Amino acid sequence: MRRLTHIGVDGRAQMVDVSDKPLSTRVAIAKGKIKLQRKTLELISGDQIAKGNVFATARIAGIQAAKQTAQVIPLCHTLPLSEVKVDIVTSVGGVEVTCIARTVAQTGVEMEALVGVTIAMLTIYDMCKAVDKDMRISDVHLVVKTKSAVARPMTAGTKADDAHKAPLQ
Secondary structure, three states, X not given: OOOOOOEOOOOOEOOOOOOOOXXXXXXXXXXXXXXXXXXXXXXXXOOOOOOOOHHHHHHHHHHHHHHOHHHHOOOOOOOXXXXXXXXXXXXXXXXXXXXXXXXXXXXXXXXXXXXXXXXXXXXXXXXXXXXXXXXXXXXXXEEEEXXXXXXXXXXXXXXXXXXXXXOOO
């Protein structure tokens, strides 16, 4: 079994040192579902929820939350997010929320995607709780995370056709 990286040899919680890791392009996709009554979905689609446009507010909340992940999860690194998208798709019985987070950093971006999707769903819950007492949030999970080398900028004298041959530093 692998050692937990956030636990030091002395047993205390610690933030992982990623300073020796190279920068990589990282993407994470997280999803979750929220069960809603048919009437609630009708109210949302008709923009009749008293608190306002539910899906627009949830998208903004999810994006903002992803940007604040290190503020609410103590051992997460603060990451320069280059993109956060929150997508909400209605279906029979509720909605599925997807959050995609992207960065160029030394550590992964999966916590940001998970926080984004969770807060988007909690926002839907908050905005609809007056009309739907049976809502249920479920199936929050990481769908995929990827890491790829960062393309290196061309230096003086490098031909555009040779840029892909530049050594990784």
